[in-house]
Amino acid sequence: MDFIECLQYITKYEYNKYTMKNLKERGEKVLSPVLGKYFSNFEIEKGKGCYLFSTAGRKYLDFSSGIAVAATGYSHPKVVKAAKKQLEKLIHICIGVAYYEPYVVLAERLSEIVPIKNAQFFFCQSGSEAVEAAIKLAKYVTHKPGLVAIKGGFHGRSFGALSLTTSKMKYRDGYGPFLPKVYIAEPSLASISKILKTKKIAGLILEPILGEGGYLVFPKKFIKGVRKLCTKHKVLMIMDEIQTGIGRTGKWFASEYSGVKPDILCMAKGIASGFPLGAICAPSKIMGKWSPGAHGGTFGGNPVCCAAAIATLDTIKKEKLLKNTKKMGIYLKKKLLALKAKYPIIKEVRGLGLMLGVDFKDSAVVKKILNYCLDNKLVLISTGADGTVIRFVPPLIVKKKEIDQGLRVFTKALKSVS
Numbered sequence: 001m002d003f004i005e006c007l008q009y010i011t012k013y014e015y016n017k018y019t020m021k022n023l024k025e026r027g028e029k030v031l032s033p034v035l036g037k038y039f040s041n042f043e044i045e046k047g048k049g050c051y052l053f054s055t056a057g058r059k060y061l062d063f064s065s066g067i068a069v070a071a072t073g074y075s076h077p078k079v080v081k082a083a084k085k086q087l088e089k090l091i092h093i094c095i096g097v098a099y100y101e102p103y104v105v106l107a108e109r110l111s112e113i114v115p116i117k118n119a120q121f122f123f124c125q126s127g128s129e130a131v132e133a134a135i136k137l138a139k140y141v142t143h144k145p146g147l148v149a150i151k152g153g154f155h156g157r158s159f160g161a162l163s164l165t166t167s168k169m170k171y172r173d174g175y176g177p178f179l180p181k182v183y184i185a186e187p188s189l190a191s192i193s194k195i196l197k198t199k200k201i202a203g204l205i206l207e208p209i210l211g212e213g214g215y216l217v218f219p220k221k222f223i224k225g226v227r228k229l230c231t232k233h234k235v236l237m238i239m240d241e242i243q244t245g246i247g248r249t250g251k252w253f254a255s256e257y258s259g260v261k262p263d264i265l266c267m268a269k270g271i272a273s274g275f276p277l278g279a280i281c282a283p284s285k286i287m288g289k290w291s292p293g294a295h296g297g298t299f300g301g302n303p304v305c306c307a308a309a310i311a312t313l314d315t316i317k318k319e320k321l322l323k324n325t326k327k328m329g330i331y332l333k334k335k336l337l338a339l340k341a342k343y344p345i346i347k348e349v350r351g352l353g354l355m356l357g358v359d360f361k362d363s364a365v366v367k368k369i370l371n372y373c374l375d376n377k378l379v380l381i382s383t384g385a386d387g388t389v390i391r392f393v394p395p396l397i398v399k400k401k402e403i404d405q406g407l408r409v410f411t412k413a414l415k416s417v418s
């Protein structure tokens, strides 16, 4: 590059850097409009711990965790170090081509914490893919055609997972017909029992806490009842812990609260602190019946993602984040309940650990509060069929002083709409 070319290059670069339109305007031109947005214009450049930094240099306290993902916070040094080390060693090989250490080690580590004995694992890249794997495994092993999901559940957007999803009709509209022989049960044992008695069902999928359905916690008695019905009718119980798992509720898995052991367990989201990774596991007596090649994928269980997941699990253990999640969850819930007593605009506070929902039964109010909070440097997002619930899902590393900081903004937002 000669001097003139160099000058031209710098001028062009500087031109792009300083005079191009913002990301929203540029994105609108080149990105699919299908991408839903919580906020009309929010641009992030980097994240650290519980904080996000915008392209305009504003520092935000984040209680969204990128939709319940950033378990150890943004760019936790141990996760970054592990991923970097793996990046330099091996980015990809595919487990179908060769064994590699992070894939095996991650399965070993997870087998120590999942509520399933003699668990065997299959890794993929997302929650939806974990659900796809789970329903394929259930069908393959039982030789039965039917699947049951609970009304209000969210299991993902790929076709199989979407067929089981009813949390928002928007997700389904325009995509029918769906997978055949999928039965959507009311969240009652009577409704489930009726289906299991009369249809040939391979698997029943259940979230212990409805996530996208509005942070509704299923009673222990209900989950235990579902377990009994599944056992009675030889139906595999698939627990979708994609949002509730990996410490989010203060235990490794929310199933532990009911003491129920599922037949197939799905996880994703927080597992690798933001690297795309999903997993299912089942006892060897079930998983062992899945023949080699009956399912698979090129990228599932990528070495860098697995290394990040191992570092995430180590960090949760070393920094006692389960304990922190429980403690901070109790503290936050108490404060939110106190706000409910003061502001009748809040209709309900519910959830477990750091998976808490504040239901306003009014989506317009929720939108106003979310925008107020964002303007005041607090990131909160909504959930629920009609977006009437504000969810509090901060990183599991969150400290009391950060919760207090967030609550100060949230309280001002409540005042502004009351």
Ligand SMILES: Cc1ncc(COP(=O)(O)O)c(C=O)c1O
Pocket: 126, 127, 128, 129, 131, 154, 155, 156, 157, 207, 211, 212, 240, 241, 242, 243, 244, 268, 269
């Ligand atoms: C309970 C549950 N299952 C499945 C999914 C789908 O996961 P993904 O978006 O990674 O495909 C989600 C995502 O929100 C979820 O919360």
